[in-house]
Amino acid sequence: MQQSGNMVSGAWQGVTAPARYGSVRSVAMVVFALLTASSLLPTLLTPIPAMVDYVNHLTRMYILTRDGTANANPYYQAAWALYPNLAMDLVIPRLARVMSVEGAARLFLLLSQLSIISGALALEWAVKRRVHLAGFAALMFLYCLPFSWGFVNFECGLGIALWGIAAYLMLAERRWPLRFAINAAFVTALFTAHFFALGVYGATLGLYELWRSFDRKLRYRDAALRLVILAIPALALLIVMRSTAGSIGSEGNAWFFAFKPIWPFRIMNGYNMTVSAATALTLAAALYVAVKRGFLRLEPAGIWLAIGFALLYLAIPSKLLGTSFADLRLIPAAALILPSFCSLSLPDRRSTMAGLTITSGITLANLAVVLAVWLSYRADYAAIIESFGKIDHGAMVLIGSRGEEADPPFNDLTQYPMYYAPTLAVHYANAFVPNVFTEAGKQPIQPRAAVRRLDIPYGGPVPLRLLSAIAAGQLAPSDAPPFIRTWYRDYDYLYLLGPTVVNPLPDLLEEVDRSARFVLYRIRRAP
Template sequence: MVSSDWQVVTARARPGSDRFVAIAVFSLLAAASLLPVLLTPIPAMVDYPNHLARMYILSQNGTPDANPYYEVAWALYPNLAMDLLVPQMARLLSVENATRLFLLLSQLLVVGGALVLERVVKGRVHIAGFAALMFLYCLPFTWGFVNFEFGLGVALWAIAAYLMVVEHAWPMRFVVNAVFVTALFAAHFFALGIYGATLGFYELWRAHDRKISYGDAALRLAILAIPVVVLFAVMRSTAGSIGSEGTIWHFEFKPIWLFRIMNGYNLTVSAATALGLMALVYFAARRGVLKLEPAGIWLATGFALLYLAIPSKLFGTSFADLRIIPAAALIIPAFCSLSLPDRRWTIAALTAVTGITLANLAVVFGVWLSYRADYASIIESFHKIDRGSLVLVGTSGEGEDPPFNDLTQYPMFYAPTLAVHYADAFVPNVFTEVGKQPVQARAAIRRLAIPYGGPMPIRVLTAIAAGQAPTDIPPFIRTWYRDYDYLYVLGPRVVNPLPDLLEELDGSARFVLYKVHRAP
């Protein structure tokens, strides 16, 4: 047990009723946290509909129902968790249910992994489960980074497994590490990075605490790194890759994300719950009831430095630094000790944690339920599209993104991509970025693909159709009025900007479907 490495401050004996209350509260919160996924056919997460569209393409590949515009091109990409699992699960379930089951499994891996890690480190479970529930619907997860969520859940189990054998001979450590490195490499690159960073920080603390020689410490770190180096070599030899080019640092956003992290839909709730959690941790630490153990101090310091150092956009993937926050929130509680003086403290702590969890959960559930009708409407609208058509996606807003103060518009962003299944259509926004997804547009249509982009502003589309577009318009959109058969305009309704070119066919409060009468 790792707990033999450092003294765990145990709480004074509690009456059995206190433990029962804590277990009951955790069980109820856990059950409530799973309800949104269980009760919502298509979770209203930003990227989720796009991932679902890709699952349809993969599951139907090689069948008579295969989409004519996309092809599957497998390579060793470190971002394939759902791409590998969901099509296999879809042999027994519908693609929609298989994708939702994958999301549910990801949540169970996250919560279960946090509990198991704490059990391995402390010999008991105490606070990690509550931390996991508070962050189960944090921004990266509610925005639909499902491969990352799944990979992070696996990483928690992997860290726990390694710590169980950390004192064993090197062959045992090497095998355990190699197995999980392989799984994480296939699941998600950033999850592998979290795993490697955690064990690297832990090994550095262990070397410092036990005054291990530099040579022995370097050898232990090398054993951790060897499987990763081998997989990178294999990836390069098989034309695999990690995302695309593009590295951007947004240092000005790093303080903001600390208050933005808790909720992906409501800025006020996110800031309030983040401040509440910070105040709770600060007060408990000042009163001496919450303490970081020595290994925890090294991990917390390491994660803080990593958060400051990592770019906001890395290998073409946005919000790379943001993902460090939930990772740290799931790992560090295992290395904390909590000693509540009496029952009043216990009830107060449970009340605060319950309030934070339920506040975020209520927002998520409300947004997801509000989208059920819109998702049903847009799926119904696909039946008004001729099969095999080309479908463009636009927005009535001023830019690619909805207003930052109304994040509830985001879940509609990629809903039109489901036309690839319901209408055998081509939709340029389907995720087809080389290095991330094993799906790509066929050569004949690839010039129109926007592998990782949002909807085009209707004002830009209008200017292009009127011959007034600026010269820097990208090639894939310059002749949209001749290339596409249909146009979805997302966002608040506006008057038809091109009545001679666009014929309204369908719509709801969040979208309008137009037929494009192609210009000669």
């Protein structure tokens, strides 16, 4: 790694005067520290972060924490196996022994965010023996779409992956037993945390080893041996998983190629597509100018990684083994890894301050949107938790939506964090809610046999138009999804999400409670 260690002499190396260099570096450090503290505020200030999947994950944490106790939910049971998606499931119930489940989940999120920032810094240090770009990149992407939508296990896993890549590169020239041991430890941790994060780790190190073999003109036998040493721990875990009836999500993949040119402009913000596009275009323009003027360049290893990530992004399915937005997750992964393999040379203080202004502006613009949405949802989540007190304990609860748009609602993504909020009735009212994540290979819980036919392991609210058509007999039973075929008889309550307007089915539904983002109805069952 000595060659890589000499890649960059400093973030602001174009400023030649030592005093001026120290002054600019101090400004950069202060800006970074302030941005880091500001970026953690949403998690610190909101009891329940307004991320769509996070609320569903929180519901599962309540189930796991109470499983096997006198207060266990009657409709769900733990179903442990060797699943590669268990980070929060293993950590939060143990933290909940000394704090609330809600507090443990928020601490887990905070630690995941810190692992992203610190992992990016560690990787850059491993490559360059100094830090200057990766930390700012991590802050710009800390609330990118996959993270702000609540893919918490992936975020945790990606932070671990960054640390693992850094550790491996630090030991790249050491003897193979040490490299094997460190690699095996991180592969095991990543396999447990999130399988896609393990894929990012493996792809990065595989591409790096290919570049290293090409750069040093290693014999094919030596290059292949290094790759085999990398792959052995992951292959062993896959074999053990299969032999113990574990799995990686569901079968089936889907490519949505029309979205691949669009995702880079939607990636920066999970709530506002205009802000996302504006910040993405600003970042792209700044990078273009820096490259065109020779300020910024990718080192040879970085070129290999960039090409590899681009090819993976084009080739990987959008839905991979039941996991949605798989290709989308590669974008923040690349954004966190590639800065460590870039060299930056700014010619003067003015350009340095311009760079700090652009990165700070992008970070703060996205952070302002996140903070506004999360703070606004404090009242919404409090209102829905209060509504659970009006539900009979042990009730069957269905989630519906007035929206006609497919999931997610790109016309107004600020609606999205409410989609799974009613699943918290599982904890507060000991209820059954069919939208709780229970997919085998991803979550270690499952509905009990009596309600399994109603389970929706991975799906959003049911559209109101579909519920109305079924209730009015306008849809043949065979044409309706089995889990809602007789919803008006199977469920006791309906949470209808969206703007609060008139009762859509007054003969069937009786209003119990309402708020700005939902109405709670009791279902009048036929005698």
